Amino acid sequence: MSVSGALTRFADVTVAAQVHNIFKVVLLALVALHVLAVPFHRIVLKDNVLLRMVRPAQ
Secondary structure, eight states: OOHHHHIIIIIOOHHHHHHHHHHHHHHHHHHHHHHHHHHIIIIIIOOOHHHHHHSOOO
């Protein structure tokens, strides 16, 4: 549990709850951006970056 989440739960700090929710949205947006980067690289750029990450060159 993050510090802001702990303060929200145990100390009932409203500002910590707001900060926690902002960080949650930012983190979810970053995860979504990374997931959407896979089809972008595969379809638009056609650079097979995912294949290079899964099976690196030897």
